[in-house]
Amino acid sequence: MSKPLIAVAALSLAACLDPAEDGNLVPRTADEDPSIPQLSFNGSTFHVEAFGDPSAPVIVVLHGGPGGDYRGLLRLRDPVNGVRLEDRYRVVFWDQRGSGLSERHAESQISLVAYEQDLTTIIDRFSPGRPVVLLGHSWGGMYATRYISLHPERVAGAVLMEPGPLTGALYDEIKSQMFNLDPIAEWLNDYAWAQSIVSPDGHARADYLWGLASFGDIQPGFHASTTDREPFWRHGAVAAAAINAEGIVDGEPVWDFTVGLDRFTTPVLFEASSDNTVIGVEFQEKQMPFYPHASLAVIAGAGHDFPWVRPAETLAPVFNYLNAIGF
Amino acid sequence: MNRQTIRVSLFAALAIALPAAAQEVTNLPQGTRQSVSLDLGLQSALVTRASYSRHFGSGQLYGRFTLPSASLDFRDFAVEFGAQTTALASGNWKLQVAFAPVLRMTKNDVFTATALGLKGALMPGYQGDHWGLMLELGYEKMLATHLNHSSLYRSAGYSGARDGWYSLTGGTLQAGLRGGYRIARVELSAAAGVLASEGLNPVTPPFYGTLGSSYAF
Numbered sequence: 317m318s319k320p321l322i323a324v325a326a327l328s329l330a331a332c333l334d335p336a337e338d339g340n341l342v343p344r345t346a347d348e349d350p351s352i353p354q355l356s357f358n359g360s361t362f363h364v365e366a367f368g369d370p371s372a373p374v375i376v377v378l379h380g381g382p383g384g385d386y387r388g389l390l391r392l393r394d395p396v397n398g399v400r401l402e403d404r405y406r407v408v409f410w411d412q413r414g415s416g417l418s419e420r421h422a423e424s425q426i427s428l429v430a431y432e433q434d435l436t437t438i439i440d441r442f443s444p445g446r447p448v449v450l451l452g453h454s455w456g457g458m459y460a461t462r463y464i465s466l467h468p469e470r471v472a473g474a475v476l477m478e479p480g481p482l483t484g485a486l487y488d489e490i491k492s493q494m495f496n497l498d499p500i501a502e503w504l505n506d507y508a509w510a511q512s513i514v515s516p517d518g519h520a521r522a523d524y525l526w527g528l529a530s531f532g533d534i535q536p537g538f539h540a541s542t543t544d545r546e547p548f549w550r551h552g553a554v555a556a557a558a559i560n561a562e563g564i565v566d567g568e569p570v571w572d573f574t575v576g577l578d579r580f581t582t583p584v585l586f587e588a589s590s591d592n593t594v595i596g597v598e599f600q601e602k603q604m605p606f607y608p609h610a611s612l613a614v615i616a617g618a619g620h621d622f623p624w625v626r627p628a629e630t631l632a633p634v635f636n637y638l639n640a641i642g643f
Numbered sequence: 644m645n646r647q648t649i650r651v652s653l654f655a656a657l658a659i660a661l662p663a664a665a666q667e668v669t670n671l672p673q674g675t676r677q678s679v680s681l682d683l684g685l686q687s688a689l690v691t692r693a694s695y696s697r698h699f700g701s702g703q704l705y706g707r708f709t710l711p712s713a714s715l716d717f718r719d720f721a722v723e724f725g726a727q728t729t730a731l732a733s734g735n736w737k738l739q740v741a742f743a744p745v746l747r748m749t750k751n752d753v754f755t756a757t758a759l760g761l762k763g764a765l766m767p768g769y770q771g772d773h774w775g776l777m778l779e780l781g782y783e784k785m786l787a788t789h790l791n792h793s794s795l796y797r798s799a800g801y802s803g804a805r806d807g808w809y810s811l812t813g814g815t816l817q818a819g820l821r822g823g824y825r826i827a828r829v830e831l832s833a834a835a836g837v838l839a840s841e842g843l844n845p846v847t848p849p850f851y852g853t854l855g856s857s858y859a860f
Contacts, residue, residue: 332787332810340805341790500713505688506751508847509711509719512687513747513758513785515813517842524753527800531752547799 335514341524342550347419355410357437358430363417363549364410366442367393368402373472373643374443375401376408376435378456383526383556385416388546389453391627396635405449405638408442412459414555416548420519426558428462435463439470447472449643451634453623455480455559461606462573468580473641475634477587478595478620482603484569491569493594496536503532522553537594539619546621574606583609585637587630591619611637667830667857668768668775668823670735671698675828675859684853687815687838687846689713692853702728705743718750723762735775739766745783753796758788758812766821774824779836781817788812814841819851830857 338344346354347361355364363385379386386409393400393407401407411418413434414426439448449472452460457479464471481487487494497504507529516522530551540546563571584607588600597614604610613633615622623630667678675698682692688711696705709721725743732738740763747758761784768777790812792804819836835852839845 329787329810332808333805335788335809335812339803340809341801343801343803499685499689502714502716504847505711505713506719506749509688509749510751510754510756511813511840511846512721512783512815513749513756513788513813515815515840515842516844516846517813517840521813522844527796528751528753531795531799545795545799550801 335524336518336520338520340520341514342520342527343417345417345419345550349417352417355441357441358413358433359425360413360421360434361419362410362413362434364408364438366406366408368404368406370406372404372406374406374408374439374446374448375451376438376442376448377410378435378450378452378459379409379412379416380454380456381412381415381552381556382455382459382559383415383552384455385411385549385551387416387549388621388624391624392451392631394627394631396628396631399635401631401634405643406442408438410438411549412552412555414558415552416550418552420552420554423554423558423561426555428559428562431459431559432463432466435459436467436470449473449475449638451475451477452479453477454620458482458573461577464580465573465576468576471580471582473582473638473643474584475587475637476584477623477630478589478592478600479586479603480595481569482574482606483572484563485572486599486602487569487571490594490599493537495534501533503529503534507532516553519554523551526551526553526556535594535620537592538621539589539591539593540621541619541625544625546624577606578608581608583611583637583641585633586610586612587622587633588612588614589618589620589622590614590616595620667825667859668770668777668821668832669825669830670770670772670775671859672828678857678859680830680855680857682832682834682853682855683712684834684851684855685848686851686853688719690853692855694857701732702726707743716750718748718755721745721747725762735769735771737768737770739770739777740764741766747785751793753793753800755791755793756788758785760785764817768821772825774822776820776822779817779819779821779834782814782841783817784814784841785812786810815839815846816841816843817851828859830859832856 333340346352346363353365414421450460457476461482516525586600588597615626615629618626678696680694690709691712692709694707696703707723711719723743723745727741730738730740743762745760745762749756764781766777788809791806816839821834823830823832832855837850
């Protein structure tokens with residue numbers, strides 16, 4: 317190839333956008349963009365927002381995933397009968413380590429222990445010396461349960477919105493229904509083909525591809541809405557891989573987040589969607605006995621994304637629960 | 644060796660009539676000038692792949708069309724036009740090398756892409772008249788990709804996603820085995836191996852497997 321041709325090719329490539337640069341395919345994270353509401357602690361910078369009176373009792377929201385973000389839970393700020401959660405409580409939304417708009421890290425820096433420490437720091441920052449209510453959706457419900465099993469004294473109550481399996485044994489029971497891995501599934505082929513064009517190398521591209529997977533019919537039994545899609549900012553592919561790898565060792569699901577839950581005698585509210593055929597009502601009824609005092613509210617006409625598609629129906633039992641435990 | 648010499652040598656390697664060695668795993672019948680092949684299998688999705696080759700001695704020029712075929716979507720496909728030749732030979736033991744520009748297209752829930760890349764492969768192994776077995780070592784690199792983001796991604800994902808040409812969006816490494824058996828002018832073949840991103844991260848699925856047949860004429 318002649319030198320002019322090489323120069324033209326090099327200039328053309330140099331003029332192209334960089335797929336690895338945050339802001340192109342996926343948004344920048346809090347450490348890269350000071351306009352994002354943030355807090356830095358435990359060696360990381362987190363996307364954090366808190367709403368409500370700073371002196372009010374604190375609710376800490378835990379999003380799903382692992383590797384999701386809290387954008388799909390923001391309708392929990394909507395009013396019910398004219399009252400919002402943040403009118404009575406200080407509600408803290410945050411993206412977990414390596415997820416959403418929080419800083420990215422290598423897989424080695426993401427672990428269940430780090431997640432435990434991060435949540436402790438959030439509680440200390442927003443509610444020093446005063447227990448909080450944890451409100452967790454999906455993986456967030458698992459995260460909340462693990463935290464309660466380790467630190468029951470830090471928690472005044474919990475709302476578990478269709479949590480995933482709290483033990484590996486329960487995961488074993490439903491794993492064949494969790495994901496649509498049919499080799500002719502359109503989402504899987506779209507995802508696989510896309511990887512031949514955009515490689516999952518580096519956080520930006522891996523998160524971008526994870527976003528593609530999340531739009532697909534990856535969990536048909538969860539019956540999430542396709543007409544009112546639960547939104548996200550940015551998935552955390554490495555965070556998801558790290559937490560999943562800690563839970564599944566040599567193909568065996570090894571986690572048990574229920575050890576010590578008998579020490580937590582405060583009532584806990586479970587919520588489940590009527591349409592989720594995998595981890596819906598029947599499955600949550602199996603999980604509830606891990607807690608000494610648990611009740612269930614069923615959100616009708618929705619799938620796993622009920623906090624997004626049915627926020628009022630989701631929040632009404634939450635208000636009742638918070639009143640009942642005197643929070 | 645100057646560039647002119649390299650060009651002439653490359654052309655000669657493709658053009659000089661030697662015992663046929665082609666994309667096929669076995670030796671082609673005497674007098675073969677063309678071949679067509681069809682492969683089905685799993686390689687970055689369930690695919691159907693049709694190829695046409697024009698043989699020139701120890702080399703060939705080929706065109707190949709790949710269509711993901713799990714649920715037919717003609718917005719997803721790949722086209723490559725390449726050259727393959729025998730770089731080294733000792734009897735039926737050969738080292739085949741292949742090189743091809745590649746065009747890949749896709750449309751999915753997040754983006755529409757037009758990707759231009761290059762693909763190279765080394766295939767050392769045994770290539771007999773009736774059967775053959777070769778190692779396949781391949782690398783495909785996307786040099787420039789035009790991405791256009793969907794309204795779904797902008798509304799439910801990232802509204803600021805930038806459309807336009809991106810450089811070096813990806814690369815895929817391939818390592819596997821390809822075997823074949825010839826019955827007259829028809830060769831039946833099978834290939835299987837592993838795939839990884841160029842950063843050695845796993846891709847989905849992390850393996851490939853295809854079955855194919857070709858007809859030489």
